[in-house]
Amino acid sequence: MVTGISILGLWGERNYRLKFIEGSLILVGENGCGKTTVLRILYFILARNWPMLMEEDFDIIELESxxxxxxxxxxxxxxxxxxxxxNVRDLSDDLPMSALREVVTYCGKLATPEKLIECFNMLGFSPELVSRVSSNFEIKSDMLPTSIQKANDWINKHNTGPIIYLPTYRRSERYQQRLEGKIRRHRVYDNIITDIEVVKEGMSDVDETIKQKISEIKKEYAKSSSEVNIKCFKGILTREYENVKALADDYLEPDTISIIFNSVSGNDVFIDNIDQLKKKLLQLLSKNSQYDEYDKIVIYFYQMLVDRFEYLKKLKNL
Structure with a gap:
């Protein structure tokens, strides 16, 4: 397993030596210090995407295991x-223009023979077409530098799992359009091993997760509001309110009461009445334990609002 990466001479001026702790690496730094570049380089080298790595500005990269x-x-x-x-565009004599555009979108303008064959299979090209085009690659077989072959073998041995890359939210980066094409065209074929298992565009996966979470919270708001009404009605019918207990001091503070009231409804109409309701509730609570039946019913209902508020607060923090 890969346990560290060193990037020396990044942009001709920076050296980074990074270690994975229990398989994890967290990068923290100011804008422009190279966090995104480090992640990109790590992805390119583990995926053995040498053409894209060639576009990065560094002197040496070292991997440790x-x-x-x-x-x-x-x-x-x-x-x-x-x-x-x-040069992918040199395949124009062997590939239809539509197929050539798909290959360029996936592989870029330059690609290794292995990457092209993988691409052909992923895009569903016929075996006959793959065989015809790849036959022209044989002349390249002896041109792979020994150092790159050693790196290929080392990475294959020490990084056997899929590469999952989630680009940072920088739409203007030069490789973004290429990644978008991979998302649209990514397919899964039996017995085909690909360098890229999952690619997400920018922060779209995070956006969807946030939207889903907000939707779940809204449903819980509506559900819990109905439950409060039913429980309160039941409590009054069965006279459970007679056993109401004193509230914690935190819930007797004016600001806290306002927050709890606001959690019941986000409508401006309701907010207009908060000060009046808060004042009446504080007057009632100031009686301490000298409550009449009406007081107990009000406190009983307020206690349910408090319980609902605490439940929703925990839900938001999940």
């Missing part, structure tokens, strides 16, 4: 790959 071995890739190693890479 739990078996105390390591591998390194330099910009010079990547430059030696140029003869191994295939």
């Amino acid at each position: 739990d078996d105390k071995t390591s591998c390194s890739i330099s910009t010079l190693d990547l430059q030696e790959m140029k003869n191994y890479l295939i």
Whole structure:
């Protein structure tokens, strides 16, 4: 398992040595210090996406593993790959224009033969087409630099799981459009191993999760409001309100009462009456234990609003 990554000479001026703690890595830093770039580089190298890694500005990348071995890739190693890479647009004689556009969207303008074959299979090209086009790749087989082959072997051995990459919310980054294409075209085929298992566009997955959570909270608001009405009606009928207990001091504060009242309804019409209701409730609560039957019913209902408020507060924090 990969346990650390060092990026030396990032932008010609920065060196980062990062360790994974129990399989996790958290990056914290000011804007512009390279957090997104580090994540991007980590993704490109683990996915062995050498053409995209070539576009990054660094000197050397070193990976470490739990078996105390390591591998390194330099910009010079990547430059030696140029003869191994295939210009996708050179396949125009073998692929229909529509298919060529799909391949460019997925792989970019430059790609390794392995990546292209993987792409053909993912996009559902016929075996005959894949065989015909890939036959032209054989001449490239001896052009892969030894250093890159060693890195391929090392990463295959130490990173056997899928690569899940969630790009940060920067729509203007140059590779974003390519990722969007992968999302639209990603398919799963039996016995096809792909470098990218899941790709999410920007923060769309987070947006959907937030919307879902808000929807759940709204449903609980409506449900809990109905339950308060039913429980209160039951409590009055069965005279449970006669056993009402003193409220905690926190719930007797004017500001707290306002918050609890606001949790019942977000309508402005209701808010207009809060001060009047709060004043009457505080007068009633000031009697301490000298409550008459009316007082007990009011306090009983207020206690239910308090319980509902605490329940919803916990729900929001989940």
